[in-house]
Amino acid sequence: MNAELNVHSEMTDDLLIKNALGGDKNSFGKLFNKYSGKVLKFTFRLSGDIDSANDLTQRTFIKVWENLNTFNPGKSFSPWIKKIALNEFLMDMRTEKRLSQKHSEMEKLSQQKQVPGTDNKMDLEYSISKLPENQRLVFCLFHLEGFSIKEISSLLDLNEGTVKSHLHTSRKKLSEVLQNG
Numbered sequence: 221m222n223a224e225l226n227v228h229s230e231m232t233d234d235l236l237i238k239n240a241l242g243g244d245k246n247s248f249g250k251l252f253n254k255y256s257g258k259v260l261k262f263t264f265r266l267s268g269d270i271d272s273a274n275d276l277t278q279r280t281f282i283k284v285w286e287n288l289n290t291f292n293p294g295k296s297f298s299p300w301i302k303k304i305a306l307n308e309f310l311m312d313m314r315t316e317k318r319l320s321q322k323h324s325e326m327e328k329l330s331q332q333k334q335v336p337g338t339d340n341k342m343d344l345e346y347s348i349s350k351l352p353e354n355q356r357l358v359f360c361l362f363h364l365e366g367f368s369i370k371e372i373s374s375l376l377d378l379n380e381g382t383v384k385s386h387l388h389t390s391r392k393k394l395s396e397v398l399q400n401g
Contacts, residue, residue, distance in 0.1 A: 233297040241288055248288075251297075252281055258298070259305050265360045266309045268349035276312070280305040302365065306357075306375060313353065347397045355390035358383055 233254075239247035259280050264273035283304045291300055348356060357376060361367040369387075373380045 234293045237288060237291060237293065237297070248285060251284075255298070255301055256281065259301060262302055262360075262365060263305050263309060265345075265348070265364055266306070266357065267312075268356075272312070276305060276308050279308050283308065299367075299371075303375060306361075310376075344394070344398065347394050350397070351390050351393060354378075355386045355393070358386040359390040359394070362387055 233251070236247040236251050240251065256277060260273055260277045263276035263280070264270060267273050267276065280301065284301055287304070291297070348359060351359060354376075358372055361372045361375065362369070367375070369380050369383050372378070372383045376383070378386075
């Protein structure tokens with residue numbers, strides 16, 4: 221039943237994409253409504269900042285609109301849009317202004333004492349946001365978004381051994397932080 225639902229969902233995406241390519245803005249709006257929450261959640265996990273995540277989500281959908289004709293209808297839409305979102309995030313990280321802002325924000329956060337909460341999910345999200353960029357990216361892509369080591373290697377242009385190393389180190393750091401509070 222799930223496979224049938226997934227196939228139907230993909231066919232619906234293909235039809236919406238076909239209609240959007242034909243100029244039907246309502247179909248693109250439906251794609252936006254279906255995927256904007258997922259993209260926002262994904263970009264928030266990457267950036268750790270809701271304003272950045274909102275900005276990345278908007279720019280992702282602009283890129284999707286501009287490049288919709290390059291989408292392969294035989295493929296799943298979700299990984300394609302997440303790759304665009306990831307590329308937007310990585311472009312942000314490459315700019316000197318963003319890097320300096322991120323470092324100063326991280327310094328401010330590291331100077332503040334963490335208030336232990338009762339919500340383990342919030343503790344985990346907070347701990348993930350404290351990981352170094354490459355480790356956070358690999359952890360989020362693997363554990364939260366379901367990408368394989370090979371897919372992450374391709375997306376981030378890293379060899380598979382490096383991806384595995386970042387994944388191992390991020391797990392170890394998160395385990396230590398969560399155990400020690």
